[in-house]
Amino acid sequence: MSTHATSPCPRRPVGGFTLIEVVITMVVLAILAAIAIPSYNDSVRKSRRAEAFTAMAAVQQAQERWRGNHASYASSIDAAADDEETPGLGLSDTTPSGYYALELSSVSGTGYVLTASGVDGTTQAEDAQCRKLSLRLNDGNITYAGCGSCESFTYSGTHACWVR
DSSP, X not given: OOOOOOOOOOOOOOOSOOHHHHHHXXXXXXXXXXXXXXXXXXXXXXXXXXXXXXXXXXXXXXXXXXXXXXXXOOSBSSSOTTOSSSOBOOOOSBOTTSSEEXXXXXXXXXXXXXXXXXXXXXXXXXXXXXXXXXXXXXXXXXXXXXXXXXXXXXXXXXXXXXXX
């Protein structure tokens, strides 16, 4: 009989992270999120402006078809085209996803103003630079404007909100 002294099991290193390491990781992730999320939201807002541009182009085309058969441009986007009181284009006055509301104003025989405004409760309503997009057709010339919360527009041949 051999008598060997039995030794306790050798100690294995304990796996895992210390509390300090976890806290540092969380702080780094929070800083990255604080930078990335606003940038991402801004990119989403910019990409959704394309929906407004597309809807406005559809209204422009419908206006030109209307003007080909009438003495002036249509005064309404959404009224039925055969409505005598409010002649309109029969289009929706909101964009397909509902991020922008469309409005015609200053309609005459030589032009009109078309404005797309970010709908309250959507991300486009928070667009500080280009919540409102507008184009003005006057005597065959189109000028553009945009702003975050203006009451009137300053139109020009090019505009930062209209850069594609």
